[in-house]
Amino acid sequence: MRNLTALVLVLCVACQPGDSTPEPAGGDPGGAAVGPGAPAGGIGAGPRSVTAERLVNAEQEPHNWLMYSGDYKSQRYSTLGQINTGNVANLKVEWVHQFNTLSQVETSPVVVDGLMFITESPSNLIVMDAATGRPFWRYDHPVDQDEIRLCCGLNNRGVAVLGDLVYLGTVDAHLLALDIATGNVIWDVEVERADAGYSITSAPLIIGDKVVTGMAGGEYGVRGFLDAYDAKTGERVWRFYTIPGPGEPGNETWSGDSWRTGGAPTWITGSYDPDLNLVYWGTGNPAPDWNGDMRLGDNLYADAVVALNADTGELVWAFQFTPHDTHDWDAIQVPVLADLEVNGVERKLMLWANRNAFYYVLDRETGEFLHGVPFAEQTWAQGLDPNGRPILVEDMDPTEEGVEVSPTIGGATNWNSPSYSPTSGLFYTYALDGADIYYMRDDEYVEGEQFTGGYGQRADDPENFLTSIRALDPMTGELVWEYPIDSSPGRPGVLTTGGGLLFSGSGDGYFFALDQETGESLWHLSVGGRVHAGPMTFSVDGRQYVSVAASHALFTFALP
Amino acid sequence: MSRICTIWTVAFLASATLLLQSSEIEAQNPFTSATDIADGERIFQLDCAICHGGDARGGMGPDLTRGTYRHATNDEQLFQIVRYGIEGTEMPRRVRTDPRAWKVVAYLRTLGGGGELPPGDPERGRELFFGSATCSTCHMVAGEGSRQGPDLTLIGWQRSVDFLRQSILEPDAELDPRWWSAQLTTRQGTSVSGYLLDDDLHAVRLLDGSGNLLAFRKTELESFQPIKTSRMPSFAGVLSDDDLDNVIAYLASLRGEGVEQ
Numbered sequence: 001m002r003n004l005t006a007l008v009l010v011l012c013v014a015c016q017p018g019d020s021t022p023e024p025a026g027g028d029p030g031g032a033a034v035g036p037g038a039p040a041g042g043i044g045a046g047p048r049s050v051t052a053e054r055l056v057n058a059e060q061e062p063h064n065w066l067m068y069s070g071d072y073k074s075q076r077y078s079t080l081g082q083i084n085t086g087n088v089a090n091l092k093v094e095w096v097h098q099f100n101t102l103s104q105v106e107t108s109p110v111v112v113d114g115l116m117f118i119t120e121s122p123s124n125l126i127v128m129d130a131a132t133g134r135p136f137w138r139y140d141h142p143v144d145q146d147e148i149r150l151c152c153g154l155n156n157r158g159v160a161v162l163g164d165l166v167y168l169g170t171v172d173a174h175l176l177a178l179d180i181a182t183g184n185v186i187w188d189v190e191v192e193r194a195d196a197g198y199s200i201t202s203a204p205l206i207i208g209d210k211v212v213t214g215m216a217g218g219e220y221g222v223r224g225f226l227d228a229y230d231a232k233t234g235e236r237v238w239r240f241y242t243i244p245g246p247g248e249p250g251n252e253t254w255s256g257d258s259w260r261t262g263g264a265p266t267w268i269t270g271s272y273d274p275d276l277n278l279v280y281w282g283t284g285n286p287a288p289d290w291n292g293d294m295r296l297g298d299n300l301y302a303d304a305v306v307a308l309n310a311d312t313g314e315l316v317w318a319f320q321f322t323p324h325d326t327h328d329w330d331a332i333q334v335p336v337l338a339d340l341e342v343n344g345v346e347r348k349l350m351l352w353a354n355r356n357a358f359y360y361v362l363d364r365e366t367g368e369f370l371h372g373v374p375f376a377e378q379t380w381a382q383g384l385d386p387n388g389r390p391i392l393v394e395d396m397d398p399t400e401e402g403v404e405v406s407p408t409i410g411g412a413t414n415w416n417s418p419s420y421s422p423t424s425g426l427f428y429t430y431a432l433d434g435a436d437i438y439y440m441r442d443d444e445y446v447e448g449e450q451f452t453g454g455y456g457q458r459a460d461d462p463e464n465f466l467t468s469i470r471a472l473d474p475m476t477g478e479l480v481w482e483y484p485i486d487s488s489p490g491r492p493g494v495l496t497t498g499g500g501l502l503f504s505g506s507g508d509g510y511f512f513a514l515d516q517e518t519g520e521s522l523w524h525l526s527v528g529g530r531v532h533a534g535p536m537t538f539s540v541d542g543r544q545y546v547s548v549a550a551s552h553a554l555f556t557f558a559l560p
Numbered sequence: 561m562s563r564i565c566t567i568w569t570v571a572f573l574a575s576a577t578l579l580l581q582s583s584e585i586e587a588q589n590p591f592t593s594a595t596d597i598a599d600g601e602r603i604f605q606l607d608c609a610i611c612h613g614g615d616a617r618g619g620m621g622p623d624l625t626r627g628t629y630r631h632a633t634n635d636e637q638l639f640q641i642v643r644y645g646i647e648g649t650e651m652p653r654r655v656r657t658d659p660r661a662w663k664v665v666a667y668l669r670t671l672g673g674g675g676e677l678p679p680g681d682p683e684r685g686r687e688l689f690f691g692s693a694t695c696s697t698c699h700m701v702a703g704e705g706s707r708q709g710p711d712l713t714l715i716g717w718q719r720s721v722d723f724l725r726q727s728i729l730e731p732d733a734e735l736d737p738r739w740w741s742a743q744l745t746t747r748q749g750t751s752v753s754g755y756l757l758d759d760d761l762h763a764v765r766l767l768d769g770s771g772n773l774l775a776f777r778k779t780e781l782e783s784f785q786p787i788k789t790s791r792m793p794s795f796a797g798v799l800s801d802d803d804l805d806n807v808i809a810y811l812a813s814l815r816g817e818g819v820e821q
Binding site: 102114115127129135136140142143144164184187 | 628630632633634637647649700703707711713757758760762763765767771772773775777
């Protein structure tokens with residue numbers, strides 16, 4: 001015991017003047033708070049306690065990447081400009097972390113004051129020195145493979161951080177809080193039953209003193225929801241069901257009891273407007289995916305964005321992109337928030353390139369539809385009416401014989417992050433022009449079994465599809481430029497920076513930098529496997545880095 | 561007689577197979593006798609020791625004496641791994657038959673914790689742990705306590721009663737390198753000490769007493785000294801025999817309850 005006391009005293013002496021004193025994090029009766037920066041000579045630093053206020057003001061500390069999409073606006077944009085259009089040609093690999101898995105890596109790192117948090121399939125967490133990629137500790141979440149139900153792989157996309165805790169959702173539908181210093185599990189809650197089809201693959205979002213998490217399971221006839229938990233105790237504060245129950249407005253948009261098994265999961269991280277105190281989250285497909293006859297009606301709030309009061313989880317507004325979807329076009333995109341001028345007046349907007357191939361501009365205070373146009377090839381709608389509702393082309397629903405429709409089941413885009421750059425004033429998204437043949441079949445709900453009502457297959461060799469990074473005018477949705485990439489399967493996210501750069505990747509294993517104004521290719525590197533995650537950037541000791549997961553490794557780049 | 565035995569064995573294995581095929585019922589190990597365990601140890605030496613070490617404490621492969629496994633939470637999953645390997649890792653398909661794999665599982669289950677019920681009162685042990693015995697000033701159980709020492713939430717699964725007793729009385733006897741510490745001085749003259757989380761060819765990473773995770777390149781260090789003894793003092797002569805039994809009874813009862821809500 002004496003030794004330990006001496007140790008703490010020595011360290012207090014070693015702390016540098018000017019280090020901010022950490023705020024003790026609550027709920028940790030014995031342990032010290034995650035403390036001040038590194039003593040002189042350290043190349044990494046323990047994070048000062050991440051407070052809710054720091055998260056609200058994340059833009060003011062661009063050396064960090066404090067949450068899944070960087071900040072609450074989810075623009076996946078950083079003001080860092082040390083790496084820029086003039087020198088990116090010199091970008092080199094700084095370090096590589098290889099994952100101990102053959103599953104696709106989809107993690108988007110979080111960086112706090114020199115500490116990097118990454119996740120590994122199925123639901124593991126690694127904390128490392130961001131400058132060198134060397135690990136401090138790892139947490140391996142035990143998963144009973146017989147219990148879990150996943151449509152699309154053992155994935156995890158990232159974590160959230162608050163105080164001295166890091167939060168992790170798991171494929172067996174648990175939400176965990178771990179001590180940043182040691183990896184000790186502080187609390188572990190079962191969000192829902194994994195064997196009934198529920199799972200978590202997305203990063204949680206911290207709002208105030210709550211941890212907000214979505215869930216997956218749209219191919220298992222779950223009833224979707226968004227949950228908020230007390231960050232200190234793990235007690236659930238609120239749950240918003242994305243499918244209204246009997247007596248609630250919207251329940252009438254589901255025939256019979258179909259609302260009970262109607263899907264509408266919430267499997268990508270949302271956004272938050274602190275001024276409006278609204279949390280925005282996209283919802284996934286109605287279930288069964290391809291048999292709409294089993295769930296007649298608009299199927300609210302599947303394939304929608306919901307705006308919830310962050311304190312109570314109550315619905316403030318919702319906008320449904322694809323009413324009565326029969327093509328599996330989840331509105332599982334990151335809501336991008338931007339304040340832009342509309343007719344000379346600055347308005348709080350939401351920009352959204354949807355899996356259904358339309359680009360939308362919404363007023364995020366009211367949910368009002370302002371504008372919408374296709375940004376990729378589509379054959380299912382003649383356009384959008386003044387309220388943003390699609391004007392359908394006839395006979396585009398799946399049949400037993402099959403119907404060819406654009407876009408594909410995977411969509412014109414998917415969960416991979418878009419970006420908005422205040423530097424260029426442009427919106428960027430991955431886009432795919434392609435078509436699938438959609439088939440419908442009868443189905444029956446059995447708890448824990450797939451409930452899809454059909455399937456699809458490629459209408460053509462994917463090599464004949466056009467895949468590209470597209471730059472859109474954020475107000476009109478008009479194409480400004482596009483950069484074609486290989487059509488191999490991959491879901492690259494897009495990062496933009498204050499250096500005038502756009503970073504993204506391709507399914508055939510390139511990571512590249514473009515001039516965000518023109519789309520001109522400025523740098524590329526073969527990373528040897530598909531880019532299926534969102535890039536991000538940070539700096540340590542004044543040096544900027546860019547990180548991206550590709551195939552089974554995480555690459556981090558810097559200037560020599 | 562031998563024929564009856566054969567029929568019985570076939571029926572038994574068939575029932576075990578049926579159990580395995582059911583996703584609702586966790587397969588029970590049909591081979592758990594003392595002879596089976598001895599067989600399992602022999603098979604382990606033939607098929608597993610090359611990577612996991614003759615005493616199963618790890619080599620190229622991980623230590624298997626901790627009582628918890630990264631890829632398995634129950635005997636059935638452990639069996640699947642022993643029998644078929646782990647795709648995407650260096651763990652190969654090596655143990656040839658189902659009975660041999662089950663026997664290896666039975667052997668492995670004798671290495672970690674064990675479910676022994678020691679004398680002592682777990683409830684009184686809990687009071688001591690969080691009270692006068694001061695264990696919780698360094699250790700954590702289910703999120704309660706301090707992060708300075710190992711988290712003991714699962715220790716009842718992981719360690720035998722004898723091991724627990726030895727750890728309390730002789731903390732240095734079997735110290736996991738995770739709990740080594742280090743003292744270093746930078747070229748700027750700053751001294752730092754803390755738990756040594758990792759020491760590789762070019763860098764070291766520490767957890768200091770304030771909970772900071774610190775990384776140093778070795779080229780930036782004037783001196784670096786690993787300390788391979790435990791920070792924990794011996795409680796020999798500090799705790800009475802009864803209190804020691806009570807604390808051990810409490811530790812042996814810890815199977816992860818409390819963290820999951």
